[in-house]
Amino acid sequence: MFSTDVFRNSVRPELYSIANNDPEAVHELVLAQMRSNAFGVSMLSRLLKQEKELFVKINGRSVFPFGTAAGLDKNGDALLPLSGIFGFLEPGTLTLNFRAGNSRPRVAVDEKNLDLYNAQGFPCNGIDYFMRNIANYRKRGGKTPVYVNLCGMPTSADNAIQIAMDEMRELLKRLTPYVDGFVWNCASPNTEALKTLRTREIAHATSAMMKEMAPDKLRLIKIWPYEPQDKEPVFDFVGGFMEAGGNGIVTTNTKMFPRSEIPAAEWGYQSAGRSGRFLKPYMTRSVRELRAAFPDSVIVATGGIYSGDDAYDAFMNGADLVEGYTPYTFYGLGLLGEIQKGVMERMKKDGFASIEELQAKARQGINPQP
Numbered sequence: 001m002f003s004t005d006v007f008r009n010s011v012r013p014e015l016y017s018i019a020n021n022d023p024e025a026v027h028e029l030v031l032a033q034m035r036s037n038a039f040g041v042s043m044l045s046r047l048l049k050q051e052k053e054l055f056v057k058i059n060g061r062s063v064f065p066f067g068t069a070a071g072l073d074k075n076g077d078a079l080l081p082l083s084g085i086f087g088f089l090e091p092g093t094l095t096l097n098f099r100a101g102n103s104r105p106r107v108a109v110d111e112k113n114l115d116l117y118n119a120q121g122f123p124c125n126g127i128d129y130f131m132r133n134i135a136n137y138r139k140r141g142g143k144t145p146v147y148v149n150l151c152g153m154p155t156s157a158d159n160a161i162q163i164a165m166d167e168m169r170e171l172l173k174r175l176t177p178y179v180d181g182f183v184w185n186c187a188s189p190n191t192e193a194l195k196t197l198r199t200r201e202i203a204h205a206t207s208a209m210m211k212e213m214a215p216d217k218l219r220l221i222k223i224w225p226y227e228p229q230d231k232e233p234v235f236d237f238v239g240g241f242m243e244a245g246g247n248g249i250v251t252t253n254t255k256m257f258p259r260s261e262i263p264a265a266e267w268g269y270q271s272a273g274r275s276g277r278f279l280k281p282y283m284t285r286s287v288r289e290l291r292a293a294f295p296d297s298v299i300v301a302t303g304g305i306y307s308g309d310d311a312y313d314a315f316m317n318g319a320d321l322v323e324g325y326t327p328y329t330f331y332g333l334g335l336l337g338e339i340q341k342g343v344m345e346r347m348k349k350d351g352f353a354s355i356e357e358l359q360a361k362a363r364q365g366i367n368p369q370p
């Protein structure tokens with residue numbers, strides 16, 4: 001019922017037929033079904049046994065280390081059903097006010113390479129909408145950690161940084177009582193205004209604000225995929241965040257591609273952010289390099305994790321947690337069961353009793369061996 005083959009070959013084509021081949025409409029349809037079809041989600045959560053050997057300690061809590069990446073549930077519409085499947089949730093990116101984002105079509109699918117392209121431009125229903133969802137999640141007993149992805153959004157060239165910082169402060173103030181952590185995300189390649197925030201000084205100031213307002217919450221920064229020659233400024237940016245009290249990093253965001261490389265007949269933008277299988281080398285390298293540079297940080301790996309082997313590689317290179325969005329759009333939520341099974345098989349083969357034992361080796365900079 002929940003096999004990846006059935007989803008990919010039967011369920012997914014039917015969804016695309018219903019939604020007139022609009023990928024974004026398919027996504028909205030699935031979220032709506034999740035909200036209304038509690039039985040199906042409940043069945044999947046029962047079939048997926050979260051193996052105790054895979055749990056890790058994050059900010060004082062024992063966490064099943066497979067989560068949703070930002071974009072899968074932007075506005076927190078499906079927090080409760082997703083919490084029965086995944087070990088942590090990353091809704092967002094959340095902004096203070098409603099944002100329509102760019103006009104449609106703004107999402108394209110590359111079926112051959114299993115990639116998505118988007119130029120959404122930070123669409124969001126705003127904080128009031130999300131607060132209703134997160135309050136309802138807690139009221140109904142939701143306990144799975146929620147690490148909300150957020151960003152103060154510059155709305156004009158004048159006083160852009162101050163506007164963004166004021167918005168961040170308001171978001172933190174309202175969200176802190178309800179969530180377990182935050183991911184500061186100014187890494188979107190589709191939102192030009194965010195480039196003003198990508199400095200060490202702003203990262204430091206934002207991190208200090210997060211620590212002041214949410215001292216007991218997990219505080220992470222999200223970064224973009226970088227080429228080896230561009231590592232230094234990216235790590236300087238991360239260093240500012242960590243220096244002021246940040247706990248860790250989410251890596252990696254989508255990568256910018258020009259219009260000429262986007263597989264869409266109609267595309268009104270000069271570029272798009274590409275996510276999918278091709279990101280795995282970027283993710284793996286950045287996880288390994290971040291672990292070496294920031295040995296005590298929490299590292300969340302995302303990008304190109306389509307199998308148990310992909311997730312295992314991320315853990316071997318220093319990740320504490322892994323998360324996904326694009327792979328589940330191609331293979332359905334049942335993919336998580338296959339990923340977990342694959343990780344367990346690799347652990348057994350390599351002689352590790354738990355994922356924490358493997359991670360301890362990785363943190364020492366030792367290639368894990370039995």
